Each structure stands twice: as structure tokens, then as C-alpha cells.
Amino acid sequence: MKLAEIATGGSMVQTIQILVLLLAVVAAVATIAARLEIPQAILLVLAGVVLALIPGLPTVELAPELVLLLVLPPVIYSSAVDMSWREFRFNLRPIFLLSVGCVAFTTVAVAAAAHWLLGFAWPVGFVLGAIVSPPDAMAPLSIARRLQLPRRILVVLEGEGLANDAAALILYRFAIAAVSAGAFSFGQAAGLFAAIVGGEILWGIGVGWAILRLRRWVRDPRIEITLSILTPFLSYWPPEHLGGSGVLATVTTGLYISWNGFRLISAETRLQGIFFWDFFIYLIEGMVFLITGLQTRTLMVRIADDSLSGMAISAALVSAVVIAARFVWMYPATYLPRWLFPPVRRRDPSPPWQTPFVLAFTGVRGIVSLAAALAIPFATANGQPFPDRDLILFLTFSVILVTLVGQGLALPSVIRALGLAHAGRRERHSARAEEDKVRRQAIEAALERLDQIAAERNLAESVVQRLRARHRDRLMHIEQRSDGDDGHKKLTELYDEIELQLIAAERERTNDLFCGGKLTDDARRRIERELDLREADLANRRGEE
Known part of the structure; x- marks a missing residue:
């Protein structure tokens, strides 16, 4: 061909x-x-x-x-x-x-x-x-x-x-x-x-x-x-x-x-x-x-x-x-x-x-x-074979x-013979530490912006507290993952493992309701996309450990 x-x-x-x-x-x-x-x-x-x-x-x-x-x-x-x-x-x-x-x-x-x-x-x-x-x-x-x-x-x-x-x-x-x-x-x-x-x-x-x-x-x-x-x-x-x-x-x-x-x-x-x-x-x-x-x-x-x-x-x-x-x-x-x-x-x-x-x-x-x-x-320019x-x-x-x-x-x-296998592991951990530092600063900037929006729009305290809790939960997850203590790391790994099982439970129940005729195709696809993005985020974090 x-x-x-x-x-x-x-x-x-x-x-x-x-x-x-x-x-x-x-x-x-x-x-x-x-x-x-x-x-x-x-x-x-x-x-x-x-x-x-x-x-x-x-x-x-x-x-x-x-x-x-x-x-x-x-x-x-x-x-x-x-x-x-x-x-x-x-x-x-x-x-x-x-x-x-x-x-x-x-x-x-x-x-x-x-x-x-x-x-x-x-x-x-x-x-x-x-x-x-x-x-x-x-x-x-x-x-x-x-x-x-x-x-x-x-x-x-x-x-x-x-x-x-x-x-x-x-x-x-x-x-x-x-x-x-x-x-x-x-x-x-x-x-x-x-x-x-x-x-x-x-x-x-x-x-x-x-x-x-x-x-x-x-x-x-x-x-x-x-x-x-x-x-x-x-x-x-x-x-x-x-x-x-x-x-x-x-x-x-x-x-x-x-x-x-x-x-x-x-x-x-x-x-x-x-x-x-x-x-x-x-x-x-x-x-x-x-x-x-x-x-x-x-x-x-x-x-x-x-x-x-x-x-x-x-x-x-x-x-x-x-x-x-x-x-x-x-x-x-x-x-x-x-x-x-x-x-x-x-x-x-x-x-x-x-x-x-x-x-x-x-x-x-x-x-x-x-x-x-x-x-x-x-052939060349004069017609001879190349x-x-x-x-x-x-x-x-x-x-x-x-x-x-x-x-x-x-x-x-x-x-392996040169001793370079896994030589980049230390710099990878250092890069992860810098990444988590930036993540913390970004979340803190988001919390500061939340306070500004709450003051500008006179938001209800219940709305502000819910948004603040969501971002503080993200911040706590990063702190636990970055902490050198094995107990914190194991806790983070346990959190991610359980979260994956919860996503699987949501996915199974969604499919059951869809099969039972209680959910449209479009709605099922939107829910699946949300679950897929959550699972991909967890897989990305676990893969970078």
C-alpha cells in the first residue's frame, strides 16, 4: 500500500x-x-x-x-x-x-x-x-x-x-x-x-x-x-x-x-x-x-x-x-x-x-x-538514475x-547501570511542593476575592459560608498531601480511595435510574461528564504522588 x-x-x-x-x-x-x-x-x-x-x-x-x-x-x-x-x-x-x-x-x-x-x-x-x-x-x-x-x-x-x-x-x-x-x-x-x-x-x-x-x-x-x-x-x-x-x-x-x-x-x-x-x-x-x-x-x-x-x-x-x-x-x-x-x-x-x-x-x-x-x-536533473x-x-x-x-x-x-533510574524523583517531589504552594496561594486569592464579592453584593452569610467551606476543604486536602507526616499522607490516600468508591456508587445509581426510565439521555450524559471530570481529577492527583 x-x-x-x-x-x-x-x-x-x-x-x-x-x-x-x-x-x-x-x-x-x-x-x-x-x-x-x-x-x-x-x-x-x-x-x-x-x-x-x-x-x-x-x-x-x-x-x-x-x-x-x-x-x-x-x-x-x-x-x-x-x-x-x-x-x-x-x-x-x-x-x-x-x-x-x-x-x-x-x-x-x-x-x-x-x-x-x-x-x-x-x-x-x-x-x-x-x-x-x-x-x-x-x-x-x-x-x-x-x-x-x-x-x-x-x-x-x-x-x-x-x-x-x-x-x-x-x-x-x-x-x-x-x-x-x-x-x-x-x-x-x-x-x-x-x-x-x-x-x-x-x-x-x-x-x-x-x-x-x-x-x-x-x-x-x-x-x-x-x-x-x-x-x-x-x-x-x-x-x-x-x-x-x-x-x-x-x-x-x-x-x-x-x-x-x-x-x-x-x-x-x-x-x-x-x-x-x-x-x-x-x-x-x-x-x-x-x-x-x-x-x-x-x-x-x-x-x-x-x-x-x-x-x-x-x-x-x-x-x-x-x-x-x-x-x-x-x-x-x-x-x-x-x-x-x-x-x-x-x-x-x-x-x-x-x-x-x-x-x-x-x-x-x-x-x-x-x-x-x-x-x-x-533520477537526477540530467535524467541519469540517482x-x-x-x-x-x-x-x-x-x-x-x-x-x-x-x-x-x-x-x-x-x-539503571549509570545509576540514573529514579534520579528525578527528588526534583519531582520538589516540583510537587512548589506546585502545592502555588495552589494554596491561588485558593487564598479566591477566598480574598470571595470576601470582596460578599461585601460588594451584600451576600447572605449562608452563601458565603458554603463557598468558603468548599475552598477551605480544597486547601486542607493540599495541606494533608504536602505534609511530610505519613499519617497525613495515608489519610489523603484514604480520602481519595473512598471518593472514587463514592463516585462509582453515584455512577451505578445513575445508570439504574436511567435503565428504569427515570432519566433522559441528555441528563445522563451531563451527569456522566461531571462524574468523569471528578474521577479524572482524582486519578491525576493520585498519579502524581
């Missing part, structure tokens, strides 16, 4: 059947991954490989435009919206050194290895280097969060994952142009790179500003969520069409909305949008990783005439260079700025050696690399398998 077309020439009905089957596989693999505590991205790729090797199943081929134009924009936008602009700005130096510096260094290292050891022409080597240079942070982040790594490591990984695709895709376009035209001008490329970066940042800010004002004007959650779906494509498509990457504009829009959206987006829209986008991205990523594994059959057909041992050696060599280049870059990038610039060292002391090691080990490759390889044109196109595609897929499956499966053991 290429985009929506089965390679064997099947009808639209067969295409839909294949898509439904893939959804079923995603659900089944995700269930198994949760049981085994393995990132589902790894199992989905392996499941795709297994399915691709089963005789008789249709060949599924991933169309690069599906990823670059339809999949990549919403995934990047969603990650950018979830990203903290304050943390992104504070960690801009390490994020820039990884997303731009490490990508460029890896591109050069792979190009040199491909030229000197595999016999690639320099421009073709740079095409391969640009393709395999950007890491995919999704699978490592799921492991890192589960093992409670320090927050800063997570922020750097998230920030790198946002920006490295832009740098890699721009380098990729330059390399493709050099192969097609047979010439390359560094000065011209540098000027064009600066123009792309500046233009995409301005475009991203403009789209974010306009979309937020439009969403505030419509004030309808369904329309706002529709606009949120359109936002990443409005950010991505115009710069991409004009020769940029589109990634940087989409990241800029997402960060702008993340920083300014809380003032302009209604609470109802946020609640519905969180659930929608969580499911939307989950579905996209699951399907993409599964289809990545399904490319195995297509690759086997294309390299059938080549020496298997020679291909394996080439794949091992390129994979080793990709992994080693990140380690070689990581330590100087971490410590050299602090040694050379005392203000940087004073503001941001050097981390222990384990931190750059785990950051270096998380350099797994993913779907962007595969899409870029598939997007290589079949040099080593099928070999580049095979090497890219091999790097993805080696890094995603190999490093991904080993990452939990590496984190």
Missing part, C-alpha cells in the same frame, strides 16, 4: 480492510508492549517486519509524502505545544548543539565513511548522512519518563526532537540539489540556510498569533479543535513548498501557542483538546512505526541482486558511525563551553559524566529518516532497526 494504494493492485475496499487490520495490529501490539513494559514503537517495528515476511500478505510501501506532508506536521506541533517555552529557552544551548551541531557533525562523519569506505561520491555520501543524522526522541522519551530521569534530560531530548528534523531536512535538500546539479556552493547554501531559519521563525509566530485570535473569536470547542488540526499544516506546508523544511515554522507555532494559549483558549476547549490530541498522535505514531517495519519486503525486493554479506557489512559500518558520532560529539559539546566561558560554567555547572552518556545513547533513528530516504528522486538510491534506502532502514531496536531495548539497562 503506497499512501492509499495496495501494491498488488487491490481495490479501495481492500485498502480499507488493510488499514483496519493494521489498526487491530497496533492495538494488539500496544497491549503486549504495556504488559512487557517495552516501548510500543520497538514492538510495532518488529511486528511490521514479521508481517512483511509472511508470504501472501499484500506488500505495503510507505509513500514519503504521507510522512513529510501529513504525519510530521501534527506530531511536531503536538510536541511543541506540550513543551515548556521557559524550559526550552533555558536549555537552548544544549538543544542547539544537539539539534544543529550534532546533526551536522553526524552528516559529515557518515558522508566521510561512505566516501572512503563504501566508495560513495561525496554528494551522495552527504545525502546518506543527512538522512540518518536526526534522532527520533519518542521511544527513548517513553523509557526515560518511566524510569524517572532528571527533568533536564527529558527537556533536552524533547527540545532536540523538535528542532533536529529541521536541520537534517535542510541539509538533505542541499545534498539532493548537489547530486542533481553536480555542483555545490557553500556560501550560497549558508545564506539560504539563514534565510530559511529566519523566514520560518517569523512565519511560525505569525500563524500562531493569527490562529489564537481566530480561536478566541469563534469560542466554540469543536471549531477550535478543527482549527488546531489545521494549524500545523498552515505552519508547515507554505515554507516546505517554498524550499524550506517547514519543521522550524511548525515548532515555532507550537511554542508560541504553548506560551500564550492559556490566556486565549477556554477551559472546555482545553479539556476536549487534550483527549483528542492524545488519541490522534497515539494513532498516527502507532500506524507509522508499524508501516516502517512493513517496508522490509520492499527493501528485500530492491536488493535481491546484491551481495547479502556485503550489504550487512555496509549496514553495520554506517550504524556504528552513526552511534559513535553522537558519543564523539556529546562530551565536547557538554563540557567545552563551560571550560571556555566561565559565565556559562557559573550559570550552568558541569553535569556528571553519566548525563552526556545517556543523552548520547538515546540517539535512535525513526520515521523521518525513512521518509527522507524514500523521497530521494529516482546514484546508489536503493543502497541508501537499505542502509537507512538498517540504521533504524539497529538503533531503535538495539539501543531502545538496551536503554533501560543502561540507565
